[in-house]
Amino acid sequence: QVQLVESGGGSVQTGASLRLSCAASGRILNGYAMSWFRQAPGKEREFVAGIWWTNGTPYYADSSVKGRFTISRDNAKNTVYLQMNTLKPEDTAVYSCAAKFGGVSAVPGSMDYWGKGTLVTVSS
Numbered sequence: 001q002v003q004l005v006e007s008g009g010g011s012v013q014t015g016a017s018l019r020l021s022c023a024a025s026g027r028i029l030n031g032y033a034m035s036w037f038r039q040a041p042g043k044e045r046e047f048v049a050g051i052w053w054t055n056g057t058p059y060y061a062d063s064s065v066k067g068r069f070t071i072s073r074d075n076a077k078n079t080v081y082l083q084m085n086t087l088k089p090e091d092t093a094v095y096s097c098a099a100k101f102g103g104v105s106a107v108p109g110s111m112d113y114w115g116k117g118t119l120v121t122v123s124s
Contacts, residue, residue, distance in 0.1 A: 004115035006116065006118040007020070009119045012123075015087065023079050024078040028053060032053050033052050035051075036049050036082045036095055036096070036098075037096050039094050040090075040092060047106035048061050052104065082095065093120060096117040098114050
């Protein structure tokens with residue numbers, strides 16, 4: 001059984017930075033990939049970024065976040081981070097951490113485990 005707990009969300013103004021954390025308990029093996037998704041009000045859940053536990057290779061969604069967001073992991077702490085810089089109002093969403101065995105995927109339905117999410121609100 002794997003549990004994922006997100007933290008670090010909050011309310012900030014445009015241009016600010018936040019770092020989200022996802023702490024994994026249980027057995028996260030090297031074959032897993034961790035991802036961040038977000039869901040804005042009235043919109044579908046979308047992939048933000050993903051990373052392999054084993055080698056730390058990152059993957060990012062489209063240009064809306066690439067260059068502003070950075071995903072990283074600390075294997076010793078079983079924690080994945082999402083550093084978000086230059087935040088915009090359109091980044092407002094519930095950000096959720098997910099784990100998938102076998103590789104990074106942008107498809108929410110393919111995830112094996114989910115956290116409950118943390119809310120990020122960016123005001124102009």
